Amino acid sequence: MLTLPYIRQNKDEVLERLKVKHFMHLTLIDEVIELDEKRRQIQKQCDDIKAQQNQISKQIGQLFAQGKKEEAEQKKAESATLKDIAEALIKELDTIEHAIHDKLVLIPNVPHSSVPQGKTAEDNTVVKEGGKKPDLFPNPLPHWELAKKLDIIDFELGVKIAGAGFPVYKGKGAKLERSLINFFLDNAIQAGYQEIIPPIVINKESGFGTGQLPDKDGQMYHVPLDELYLIPTAEVPITNLYRDVILEEKDLPIKNCGYTPCFRREAGSYGAHVRGLNRLHQFDKIEIVQVTKPEDSYRALQEMCDYVESLLIKLELPYRILLLCGGDMSFASAKTYDFEVYSAAQDKWLEVSSVSNFETFQSNRLKLRYKSADKKNELAHTLNGSALGMARVVAALIENNQTEDAHIEIPTCLRTYTGFDRI
RNA sequence: GGAAAGAUGUCCGAGUGGUUUAAGGAGCACGCCUGGAAAGCGUGUGUACGCCUAAAGCGUACCGCGGGUUCGAAUCCCGCUCUUUCCGCCA
Numbered sequence: 001m002l003t004l005p006y007i008r009q010n011k012d013e014v015l016e017r018l019k020v021k022h023f024m025h026l027t028l029i030d031e032v033i034e035l036d037e038k039r040r041q042i043q044k045q046c047d048d049i050k051a052q053q054n055q056i057s058k059q060i061g062q063l064f065a066q067g068k069k070e071e072a073e074q075k076k077a078e079s080a081t082l083k084d085i086a087e088a089l090i091k092e093l094d095t096i097e098h099a100i101h102d103k104l105v106l107i108p109n110v111p112h113s114s115v116p117q118g119k120t121a122e123d124n125t126v127v128k129e130g131g132k133k134p135d136l137f138p139n140p141l142p143h144w145e146l147a148k149k150l151d152i153i154d155f156e157l158g159v160k161i162a163g164a165g166f167p168v169y170k171g172k173g174a175k176l177e178r179s180l181i182n183f184f185l186d187n188a189i190q191a192g193y194q195e196i197i198p199p200i201v202i203n204k205e206s207g208f209g210t211g212q213l214p215d216k217d218g219q220m221y222h223v224p225l226d227e228l229y230l231i232p233t234a235e236v237p238i239t240n241l242y243r244d245v246i247l248e249e250k251d252l253p254i255k256n257c258g259y260t261p262c263f264r265r266e267a268g269s270y271g272a273h274v275r276g277l278n279r280l281h282q283f284d285k286i287e288i289v290q291v292t293k294p295e296d297s298y299r300a301l302q303e304m305c306d307y308v309e310s311l312l313i314k315l316e317l318p319y320r321i322l323l324l325c326g327g328d329m330s331f332a333s334a335k336t337y338d339f340e341v342y343s344a345a346q347d348k349w350l351e352v353s354s355v356s357n358f359e360t361f362q363s364n365r366l367k368l369r370y371k372s373a374d375k376k377n378e379l380a381h382t383l384n385g386s387a388l389g390m391a392r393v394v395a396a397l398i399e400n401n402q403t404e405d406a407h408i409e410i411p412t413c414l415r416t417y418t419g420f421d422r423i
Numbered sequence: 424g425g426a427a428a429g430a431u432g433u434c435c436g437a438g439u440g441g442u443u444u445a446a447g448g449a450g451c452a453c454g455c456c457u458g459g460a461a462a463g464c465g466u467g468u469g470u471a472c473g474c475c476u477a478a479a480g481c482g483u484a485c486c487g488c489g490g491g492u493u494c495g496a497a498u499c500c501c502g503c504u505c506u507u508u509c510c511g512c513c514a
Contacts, residue, residue, distance in 0.1 A: 047482055057494055072494085075494070
């Protein structure tokens with residue numbers, strides 16, 4: 001959520017930048033500013049009347065103490081009239097505040113000035129490509145076929161237990177998954193991130209804090225009996241650790257990482273591109289989260305990108321880094337880099353990480369502030385990224401590292417974790 | 424699921440309708456004192472919004488949350504949430 005003072009003071013810039021995001025309801029900006037002016041005016045009236053009331057009440061107390069009953073009664077009547085006026089104003093104020101809030105939450109974050117124009121994923125800029133596409137033999141198997149042949153991932157069994165998109169990992173498949181989790185966590189800890197094991201259900205407040213609610217209500221699994229949601233990413237519980245918190249400047253930057261399963265309803269996606277591990281309702285992911293001072297957040301974004309890239313290099317996966325264009329960015333993000341790995345048998349780039357700077361968009365919702373050197377409370381910046389999303393990494397590893405006799409070579413960096421070189 | 428108790432500032436803690444403008448203590452910051460420190464003394468010490476270009480200053484709201492009674496509520500009434508303890512159930 002953008003802050004009102006920011007919108008008020010940078011109206012033209014906000015409008016200009018929201019166009020980069022292809023945001024349609026630009027009139028909301030003027031509506032919000034207008035409502036805010038009205039709000040301030042009414043609040044002034046309201047506060048003045050309340051001040052009078054408070055004074056009169058105090059006088060009444062004194063008059064009673066002095067035994068001046070009649071005068072006190074007179075004052076009572078006076079105060080009662082003021083009360084009626086104040087009540088009407090409070091009601092009006094309440095209505096306006098709700099209206100402002102309802103409009104404010106519909107306005108997306110403004111993209112950073114370095115975000116390129118563009119409408120769809122086609123318009124994203126490839127900023128870097130790395131690794132080497134494998135030289136595979138003819139007709140390599142897509143991962144779902146090879147995984148079935150080796151009996152390491154069972155999609156049908158998952159359907160029986162839960163439904164489509166809930167795969168069952170077996171034997172060496174399960175061990176590979178767990179090895180990746182440990183590999184990613186150990187690397188993150190090495191890079192200075194403190195590990196967190198958060199709850200994997202969240203309440204409404206948390207969903208609102210990071211921006212999933214009300215925007216993506218239908219994309220999360222909901223437990224109505226207890227009003228809880230299954231997390232779509234560890235970003236939600238980990239970032240919400242700092243909801244309603246005023247940090248000390250010396251605490252920053254905060255660097256957290258965490259492994260959780262992630263749950264996504266993926267309502268509306270179907271077809272060939274969701275086969276196998278490409279798109280799941282449940283998958284494992286290690287998330288990295290940073291909370292920084294405003295002036296440090298873009299350096300942190302770069303640091304996080306470098307870190308994610310280092311993982312892909314260690315895993316020897318061919319990758320590319322995309323700078324998302326305005327139209328393809330998420331609602332809450334100011335700048336996002338996507339990381340894709342090349343999955344050879346499918347001949348497809350699969351997104352395995354998305355690293356974003358939210359600037360103050362989340363912290364404004366979270367009321368996540370820090371006390372700056374001059375003792376002022378300022379909104380911190382929040383960032384997060386996947387490091388990494390498991391399922392698609394597994395898909396690429398299976399496809400790229402397959403041998404002609406239908407086995408899978410384990411990358412060197414994982415072998416101490418798996419305890420085996422091939423599947 | 425049943426019963427009871429509780430929720431006050433950074434923390435502890437007092438407060439059952441009007442000098443509470445939330446006592447008192449601790450912590451923290453600054454100053455005095457000191458050769459330096461401790462002790463002692465003094466001062467200050469939350470959040471949000473508004474008025475003001477800003478600062479200073481002032482106003483309003485906030486004692487778990489939401490309503491209500493009253494001229495006036497931390498205090499009385501109603502609803503809710505959470506915590507703790509006991510019982511039940513249980514990996």
